[in-house]
Amino acid sequence: MSHVATKTDYDLLPFAGEHHEELSFVRKYIFSTDHKTIGKQFLFMSLLFLLLGGTLATVMRWQLGFPGTPLPVDILPETMAPGGIILPEFYNSLVTMHGTFMIFFAIMPLLVGVFGNLLIPLQIGAADMAFPKLNMFSFWLAVPAGFIMLASFFVEGGAAGAGWTSYAPLSTSGEFTGVYLGQQLWLISLFLLGFSSITGAVNYITTIINLRAPGLTWFRLPLTVWALFITAILVLLAMPILAGGLIMLLTDQTLGTTFFKPELGGEPLLWQHLFWYFGHPEVYILILPAMGIVSEVIANGARKPVFGYHSMVFAIAAIALLSWIVWGHHMFMSGMNPRLGMTFMFTTIVIAVPSAIKVFNWLGTLWKGNIHFTTPFLHSVAFVALFIIGGLSGVFMASTPVDIPIHDTYFIVAHIHYVLFGGSLFAIFSGITYWYPKLFGTLMNETWGKIHFIGTFIAYNLAFFPMHGIGLQGMMRRLYDPTLYAYLQPLQPWNVFISYSVFVLFAFQFIFAANFLLSIWKGKKAGPNPWRANSIEWSAPSPPPHGNFERMPVVYRGPYEYSVPGAREDFILQTDPPDSSVAPHHTSASTSH
Ligand code: HEM
Numbered sequence: 256m257s258h259v260a261t262k263t264d265y266d267l268l269p270f271a272g273e274h275h276e277e278l279s280f281v282r283k284y285i286f287s288t289d290h291k292t293i294g295k296q297f298l299f300m301s302l303l304f305l306l307l308g309g310t311l312a313t314v315m316r317w318q319l320g321f322p323g324t325p326l327p328v329d330i331l332p333e334t335m336a337p338g339g340i341i342l343p344e345f346y347n348s349l350v351t352m353h354g355t356f357m358i359f360f361a362i363m364p365l366l367v368g369v370f371g372n373l374l375i376p377l378q379i380g381a382a383d384m385a386f387p388k389l390n391m392f393s394f395w396l397a398v399p400a401g402f403i404m405l406a407s408f409f410v411e412g413g414a415a416g417a418g419w420t421s422y423a424p425l426s427t428s429g430e431f432t433g434v435y436l437g438q439q440l441w442l443i444s445l446f447l448l449g450f451s452s453i454t455g456a457v458n459y460i461t462t463i464i465n466l467r468a469p470g471l472t473w474f475r476l477p478l479t480v481w482a483l484f485i486t487a488i489l490v491l492l493a494m495p496i497l498a499g500g501l502i503m504l505l506t507d508q509t510l511g512t513t514f515f516k517p518e519l520g521g522e523p524l525l526w527q528h529l530f531w532y533f534g535h536p537e538v539y540i541l542i543l544p545a546m547g548i549v550s551e552v553i554a555n556g557a558r559k560p561v562f563g564y565h566s567m568v569f570a571i572a573a574i575a576l577l578s579w580i581v582w583g584h585h586m587f588m589s590g591m592n593p594r595l596g597m598t599f600m601f602t603t604i605v606i607a608v609p610s611a612i613k614v615f616n617w618l619g620t621l622w623k624g625n626i627h628f629t630t631p632f633l634h635s636v637a638f639v640a641l642f643i644i645g646g647l648s649g650v651f652m653a654s655t656p657v658d659i660p661i662h663d664t665y666f667i668v669a670h671i672h673y674v675l676f677g678g679s680l681f682a683i684f685s686g687i688t689y690w691y692p693k694l695f696g697t698l699m700n701e702t703w704g705k706i707h708f709i710g711t712f713i714a715y716n717l718a719f720f721p722m723h724g725i726g727l728q729g730m731m732r733r734l735y736d737p738t739l740y741a742y743l744q745p746l747q748p749w750n751v752f753i754s755y756s757v758f759v760l761f762a763f764q765f766i767f768a769a770n771f772l773l774s775i776w777k778g779k780k781a782g783p784n785p786w787r788a789n790s791i792e793w794s795a796p797s798p799p800p801h802g803n804f805e806r807m808p809v810v811y812r813g814p815y816e817y818s819v820p821g822a823r824e825d826f827i828l829q830t831d832p833p834d835s836s837v838a839p840h841h842t843s844a845s846t847s848h
């Protein structure tokens with residue numbers, strides 16, 4: 256077990272960049288223990304999975320827009336799309352694997368793996384994580400998980416096809432889906448990935464509790480660190496529940512247990528309970544770090560302190576707590592007692608309160624700000640706008656009488672994508688462009704960044720907003736061919752329109768990919784603090800060296816001291832001593848506690 260580095264250790268061996276001998280290529284780039292390198296590894300891995308998930312989505316949209324028409328490029332094997340025509344069973348795998356890759360291998364590692372690794376040590380003024388080797392282990396456990404998931408496409412019977420939620424009894428036996436080994440690989444892969452997440456979470460929590468720089472009290476932490484801290488607690492508590500369910504489902508398939516098999520006395524609803532008891536906290540794992548990123552970037556772009564810092568922290572904590580008592584809103588149609596349904600309805604609607612507090616605080620932060628329309632800022636503002644739409648559809652669905660007709664329709668698909676693409680992914684674009692200098696030392700190109708933003712924002716809304724409508728008109732989710740139903744035929748032009756919008760949306764992502772890759776070499780050199788921000792990472796070079804800081808940073812103030820009256824500039828680094836930046840007569844603007 257790694258040794259926990261404490262503050263005293265750092266006093267003895269402070270930020271010893273110069274004590275590190277040259278590392279071999281393998282230790283430096285492959286089996287690295289440097290949190291920034293591990294963050295980059297997660298970044299490249301999850302961007303690849305994001306691309307794969309997006310590709311699967313375009314194939315799905317081809318089928319929905321033009322059912323039965325051969326794909327324009329006929330490269331898929333006979334078992335998936337003979338003659339380019341997508342088979343129904345392959346369509347099931349597409350839906351399942353799109354959701355699985357996006358949720359578990361793209362959004363979650365991007366938010367938690369990338370930003371957790373990059374930002375936690377840098378923003379708390381530490382040289383690295385508390386357990387650097389465990390951190391390396393966490394990444395290298397995610398890699399085989401990804402390979403196993405990928406490999407499942409190519410085994411007999413193909414990849415899992417019971418949806419990303421793998422409901423029993425559909426998932427308990429290959430007889431129902433025609434998928435045997437693929438479903439088992441799905442379970443094994445997610446088990447490994449869950450283990451990787453748990454080790455990461457232990458590391459994050461320990462690091463934030465133990466390694467904060469002197470003077471960095473809890474209420475001087477940037478909201479990104481708060482969000483990642485509370486997210487790590489959710490990961491630590493939620494992942495074991497998923498793991499338990501996965502193992503039970505795996506033994507049902509392989510060892511003859513009957514946890515979820517009704518024909519042998521099992522209870523399929525138990526899977527839904529286990530899955531959603533994990534699953535609802537999971538959706539907050541997928542949004543809280545994004546909310547942290549957005550808080551940072553909006554304050555920076557508006558040159559104002561975050562409005563209601565304390566209420567932001569309490570709102571994150573409240574959302575996290577409430578996330579444990581709402582899971583039943585995914586099961587209103589499972590035949591539960593209506594009284595139980597009513598309690599889940601109530602708790603779910605209550606969650607809108609802390610969510611709305613955050614939205615009002617972002618608007619309050621923007622209000623009368625001296626706004627700089629940078630690419631990261633635009634993405635963050637888009638997050639707020641789109642999250643409002645996703646949150647509102649959530650409140651509709653939380654109400655049982657409304658949810659009963661729209662459950663399992665495209666309305667749900669619209670909701671998911673407003674919160675996860677409109678929300679989380681826009682925040683990820685914001686965060687990547689904003690902290691890019693701390694990864695690569697350069698800035699991404701602003702013009703191309705804005706072109707990508709505008710194209711993505713428009714195409715995104717054209718693709719996903721109409722899904723609310725076709726959902727209300729009864730189009731089911733996970734549907735292979737809408738034209739088979741007479742009542743859905745009039746909606747087909749919408750499906751064609753949505754498919755074209757998705758193709759445009761997909762195409763715009765190559766602008767981001769090119770900007771991201773080319774800026775590593777061609778980007779403008781950034782300097783330590785290109786966004787004129789306050790938190791500790793901006794006092795380190797871009798990119799920070801191994802060990803991050805030359806000396807242990809000492810913190811004198813909160814992270815959002817923008818436009819402090821009397822200050823020499825419109826930002827004050829958290830590490831600036833009290834008298835160096837603020838006029839001597841000025842004492843009240845500090846948010847220290
Ligand atoms: C105000 C906040 C929110 C409320 C009230 C809410 C409510 C709901 C409800 C009631 C459902 C179930 C609908 C049904 O299946 O019939 C649902 C589904 C879902 N929500 Fe939310 N939600 C909120 C925010 C979020 C956020 C922030 C995320 C993720 C970042 C999210 C992700 C999802 C996903 C992925 C599903 C679909 C799960 C599936 O595949 O069946 N939601 N939401």
Ligand SMILES: [Cu+2]
Binds near residue numbers: 534535538581585
């Ligand atoms: Cu939920």
